[in-house]
Amino acid sequence: MQTADLRSANSCRRLVEKIVRKWGRIDILVNNCGGLPARGRFLDLAEKAWRDSFELNLLTAVTMSRRVIPFMQKHGGGRIIFVSSFVALQPGSFNPHYSAMKMALLNLTKHLSLQFAQDNILVNAVLPGNIHTEGWETYLLDKSRQERRDLSSVQNEEHERVVKAVPLKRFGRPEEVAELIRFLCSETGSFVTGASLMIDGGILKGV
């Protein structure tokens, strides 16, 4: 395991060099780096918030892919997975700087999948919906603090609000997203490239 700040190009370069020095090759790159440095509606978000979101959600994926692809080409192929979000296709009323970058990731997926298919590098994106992560817990905690309300009542209210829109009537689990990524990286997914796969319990009917 290595730690690095992927917003720095030098840091990405050093990370990839370190891995290749140790293992000789990189077969799979999962670009899961992302997040919300600032939250808000469109008019609340200054240019800095957009730039930060661009650097964190998109540029990190671009830089890492640029560093890793030459090694994949050299070793006969590989798999790249971008972790986008269902808000890429259906943004809400908050955080447009986040959903726009996640949409850009989908375009990048298609571009790279086409450009590097001949090198046997398969590029796909996964779009998780509401997944019960630490980020969700943090959001609930922040909300209860801001609104000075009991955490459990915020939890119940938010859980009900979110789950109401999900046909499977539940949150997703992080390991379910991991299983989808594992499938895309496995031999069984060897004819899937350029795809954007939603894992959202049916919120957005992708067909």
Added chain:
Amino acid sequence: MDKGLKGKRILVLGAANGIGRSLALDLARRKADLFLLDIDKKLTVFCQRLNRYTRCQGYVCDLADHAQVADRLVFLLAKGGLDGIVYVVRGRQKYPYSDLDEKKWKKDLGLTVEAILYIIQRLWKEKKINSYASIVLLSSVLSQYAGAESISYHMSKSALESMCRYLTVEMGIHHIRTNILQLGHFVKDEFKERFYSKENTAYRFWLERVQPLRRVGHNVDAVGPITFLLSDQSAFMTGQTMCVDGGLTIQEPSKLVRDFLLEPRVKLDGKK
């Protein structure tokens, strides 16, 4: 071996040939309990072979008579419901719009959409589809496009995809998932020898040149994604289209036209 499908009761409609046959074989090796349907009588012999691996019941039938098929399935499933349904059946007629008539239309639409629509409805009403079951419907990238022929095929695949959305919403509350597998250019295993024969080289080169992965799909390329969608590994995926086309449809039309028409000397490895 994926233990996740062991003992799961799975119905495959269209299992005597092609992708359905390869899927049934794979599921049998994973020890799933199988219910197989097909109009082709060789299904009977195939089921006998699969019984070496697992419990397998076959039923030779014509899905045009979907009410009778549903009756029979309800009877076969007396001891318990299904954990998975895979629909591989489709109409196969080829003709342009100008030659379309009511008979052809009804046949294609009936086989591709109506049959499975009513069979699933009946099985659901009779409580023969278990909670947490997974339904996988095979469609085609052609559902998104217009072509020179097979109008009823293209339209009925679009209708199948629309049906998937409704099943997702209505059955989701019972934790039943429905997903679509949208296939690109596939050459089934039984036609592989002919496809890769020397006489077919020119056509194969021409066809493979437009595929980003420089190859067409084969049965195994569909079987893996189907088993993934049937398994609990995809338990939060529903209402989705998984496009398995080797990247064919992400290309812009002008590139496709250029590859088809303007650069005939590009070889399979992409080098001129």
